[in-house]
Amino acid sequence: MLQLGQPAPDFELPNQDGKPVRLSDFRGQKVVIFAFPKANTMGCNAQACGFRDEFPTIETANAVVLGISADTPAELKAWKQAKKLPYDLLSDTERRVLAAWGAWGLSLLNVINLPLMMRSYWVIDENGLVADMQVGVSPTGSVNKALAALKVTSRAAS
Template sequence: MSIRLQAGDTAPDFTLDDADGKPVSLADHRGRKVIVYFYPAAGTPGCTKEACDFRDNLTDLDGAGIDVLGISPDSPEKLAKFRDAEGLTFPLLADPDKAVLEAWGAYGEKKLYGKTVTGVIRSTFLVGEDGTIEDAKYNVKATGHVDKLRRDWKI
């Protein structure tokens, strides 16, 4: 079983390449809250719904002082195609070796259509201004996810 982060834990720091191959660090966002969300694969139906949901709510999230970072095991090239196809305006980060996914507990065994498989566990975290996890959600649903976060976090 992989680790599970929870509120009060220090968020594992990372530096990953974005869709343009430029390094982005969690530490770059200190002083603002950050939603870090992990998704299985760019361009798939569920991941597209989730990313577009964040895109469509980005103005409100930004107004609440919250940045958004999406992380998947995809290559920067695949992320660039996904970003451009869907008009995404927040950073998509590549974690092809899955080290960050594992450090955040977002990679491991999960149930898929009744079978146990190993893969990306769709997860979302709210990281506070000081780098502490304020909330951790594992096995989230792609559809309606941002509305649920906004209700839960009163955004």
């Protein structure tokens, strides 16, 4: 599981168009990554549209947004178009990155002992370090907390 202040592990995943995206492509910028269980569902719509609505604010903090789920690129593309999302959505169908980052697996509240997807967010600073994170967060909580972290890191960088 990731820890605050540690380097964020690099990854490469296809976006909604099937093009590879690497975390290291964004070195020198802040990156907000949010993990969501399933495209085009109620909570995921609230989370993704919250980041969409705050996208101009996020851009002013020299940050990019990436959404990640186990949905296929085709599912993500349809959802991105339907909700007019201005950022890339990444497909982790094998859940490798989601598991490595702590968003896929067993939860303390999981009484049936099956792995599950935990809505999460991470803020990565310009140097590739984990500046803020929460695994297991509400849809609006992920947006608000990520924005607060960006403002803190923005003030610290200036």
